[in-house]
Amino acid sequence: MRSCGEGCFEGKAYTDFIKEAEGLKSTLRTAWTAEGRQESTAEHSWRLALFAGVLCREFPELDREKVLMMCLVHDLGERYSGDISAVLRPDAEDKLNQERADVQRICRFLPEGGAGDEVAGLWEEYSRGITPEARFVKALDKAETIIQHSQGRNPAGFDYGFNLNYGTEYFDRDQRLETLRGLVDAETRKRMETEGKQNNGCAKDR
Numbered sequence: 279m280r281s282c283g284e285g286c287f288e289g290k291a292y293t294d295f296i297k298e299a300e301g302l303k304s305t306l307r308t309a310w311t312a313e314g315r316q317e318s319t320a321e322h323s324w325r326l327a328l329f330a331g332v333l334c335r336e337f338p339e340l341d342r343e344k345v346l347m348m349c350l351v352h353d354l355g356e357r358y359s360g361d362i363s364a365v366l367r368p369d370a371e372d373k374l375n376q377e378r379a380d381v382q383r384i385c386r387f388l389p390e391g392g393a394g395d396e397v398a399g400l401w402e403e404y405s406r407g408i409t410p411e412a413r414f415v416k417a418l419d420k421a422e423t424i425i426q427h428s429q430g431r432n433p434a435g436f437d438y439g440f441n442l443n444y445g446t447e448y449f450d451r452d453q454r455l456e457t458l459r460g461l462v463d464a465e466t467r468k469r470m471e472t473e474g475k476q477n478n479g480c481a482k483d484r
Contacts, residue, residue: 288389295387298357305356308363309423314431319353319361326352326422330415336454340411344400348415351397352404355380365440374405413448417455420445421462428465438470 305319327349334342353361355377362368381401388394403409407416424441442463449459 291387291389298384298387301357305360307361308365309426310430310432312429312431317426319356322422323350323353326419329422330418333418337414340414344411345415348400348404348411351400352415352419354384354401357384364444365437407448416445417448420448421458424462424466428469438466438473441466
């Protein structure tokens with residue numbers, strides 16, 4: 279999308295972008311709600327943004343606006359190619375390149391040199407995971423996912439143990455995040471224990 283010049287409001291570009299992003303409401307993740315419905319990427323991104331928005335008060339050194347926008351755009355790369363679960367251990371470089379291409383594709387709906395560049399730039403910053411804001415969002419992205427797994431009514435044989443090592447590198451430089459991770463992991467272990475007892479009970483009933 280080309281810019282129409284200074285002072286020109288390209289309203290249609292923004293509505294076209296939002297209509298294109300609607301597809302994320304139908305992009306399903308390997309996570310289930312407490313009612314047993316499979317979660318969408320849009321739902322995950324919304325709760326991640328809510329999580330970051332309230333928790334950011336405890337991290338005054340961060341740029342809260344950047345954090346919130348990064349949460350909202352971090353999974354735009356799933357719009358066309360879908361979500362690939364980390365449990366499947368996809369090739370990291372191939373996954374990154376595909377998501378980058380998809381982000382560039384959807385950003386073409388936005389005005390060139392403005393919002394499109396901003397969204398693509400925030401996605402790149404998140405993907406690199408180097409800046410304080412990116413590391414914070416990376417950590418909460420993992421935490422929100424794991425919390426959902428602990429809350430969800432998941433299919434039989436769900437791999438909770440994978441979560442105990444998932445994304446731990448994003449929590450280890452900050453005591454506040456380490457504390458948060460401890461709480462999240464405790465919930466995972468509790469869910470594993472509960473599932474184990476239920477499975478043992480089912481086995482005895484056979």
